[in-house]
Amino acid sequence: MSKSTAKTVLITGTSSGIGLAAARRFAAQGWNVVATQRTPEKDTELREIPNVLVTRLDVQDIGTMAPAIDAGIQRFGRIDALVNNSGHGQYGLLEAVTHEQILAQFEVNVFGVMELTRAILPHFRRNKGGSIINVSSGAGLFTLPMISMYCASKFALEGFSEAISYELASQNIAVKLVIPHGGVTSTSFNARTAAGSANDTTLTDYDDFVANTAKAFAAMVSASNMSSDDVAKVIYGAATDGSGQLRYLVGDDARGFVKARREMTEGDYMAFMRAKFLPVA
Secondary structure, eight states, rough: OOOOOOOOOSOOTTTSSHHHHHHHHHHHHEEEEEEEEEGGGOOGGGGGSEEEEEEETTTTTGGGHHHHHHHHHHHHSOOOOEEOOOOOOOOSSGGOOOHHHHHHHHIIIIIIIHHHHHHHHHHHHHTTTTEEEEEEOOOTOEEEEEEHHHHHHHHHHHHHHHHHHHHHHTTTEEEEEEEEEOOOOSSSSHHHHHTOOOTTTTTGHHHHHHHHHHHHHHHHHHOOOOHHHHHHHHHHHHHHHHHOOOOEEEEEEEEEHHHHHHHHHHHHOHHHHHHHHHHOO
């Protein structure tokens, strides 16, 4: 068993995007990294880094959680931080989304986070401390059409994280929310979301709305200028700043959604958002 004085972080979803960038950053800063993936046998990069252990963890399979945690402890002696990064985005009209797709959305973004957090808490309590960083989204602060399930899951993650932050502060365990907003480049998230979009060609009543929303989304995606490493940098900062801060926003609010949600009256906010997506009468 290899132990050192370096701290250790367990990160989910490290095969690409933000998770991969976070694994690289923590490792470069001298941390030991338990880089978890659904199919670790496909990894060709992280396993080449000496202080990184690539192991299997599927947030939709509770049975893979304890073995991943145990493997990290066996390799590095202890785990000091957990980064719940794995995410899934379900796109499509509510009427087109299936029950199975709803379950998958919540299994990845909410239930998996809850179960993995519960699984690691006894270890953190024995260590008399730890950090949990949950990767949220601007869609957990404001909502957008056509991604109602994703928004619902991120609102749930926000509420869950805030609530347990009070409980776990009593155990010297910090809970942090890193909230990318404005779009992230160098990630396969948007491509995977588009590929898994829920479609129902019989729902023609929504055609004008869907077309208008598609244009709005295309404009938002084209304006994205934040990289996965930008987010990873904030994740690392949240894990190491020693503060009691709960939320860390990262991104460009050029669209004004965050500002509108936080500063406008309810009526003004709803009018502002509807104007972005509803077809002009």
